[in-house]
Amino acid sequence: GSSGLFESAMGSTFPKRGNYEFIKKKTEDTFYDPKVATKELVDEVFDIVNDRNKGIRVIVTAKSAVRQNLRDKLHLIKAPTLLIWGREDKVTPAFVAEEFHKLLENSRLHFIEKCGHAPMMEHPDQFNEILESFLKEVSAASENKQVNT
Numbered sequence: 001g002s003s004g005l006f007e008s009a010m011g012s013t014f015p016k017r018g019n020y021e022f023i024k025k026k027t028e029d030t031f032y033d034p035k036v037a038t039k040e041l042v043d044e045v046f047d048i049v050n051d052r053n054k055g056i057r058v059i060v061t062a063k064s065a066v067r068q069n070l071r072d073k074l075h076l077i078k079a080p081t082l083l084i085w086g087r088e089d090k091v092t093p094a095f096v097a098e099e100f101h102k103l104l105e106n107s108r109l110h111f112i113e114k115c116g117h118a119p120m121m122e123h124p125d126q127f128n129e130i131l132e133s134f135l136k137e138v139s140a141a142s143e144n145k146q147v148n149t
Contacts (some may be wrong), residue, residue, distance in 0.1 A: 027045050
């Protein structure tokens with residue numbers, strides 16, 4: 001699952017254990033189309049929240065992501081980088097993708113319309129097409145570079 005389910009989507013505090021409706025609503029808010037948050041997915045998130053050890057790991061990971069802001073180091077990444085972003089992402093909004101794209105000199109940014117925080121779940125075919133195209137392009141560029149050296 002996406003750690004984003006527990007970032008701003010969950011709010012600033014960890015939800016009260018046992019509050020299934022709260023978890024259901026927050027999981028639905030992660031997606032543009034709330035129907036993507038199937039009962040199975042909501043159950044999985046609910047189980048994570050209610051498992052003390054898993055819940056603590058999620059909180060530690062989310063807080064670490066906030067503390068370890070890597071913005072000032074992104075310019076050091078020179079490898080081809082693909083950013084696939086949901087245009088309607090409420091967890092990590094589109095302006096963040098645009099900022100990452102500016103800071104990553106060799107990046108490609110693709111927005112998927114009518115999509116929230118998990119494009120690989122909401123629009124898997126479109127996500128995979130974008131990814132496959134990028135990987136083929138990077139592979140071809142790498143092969144050309146090897147031939148020319």
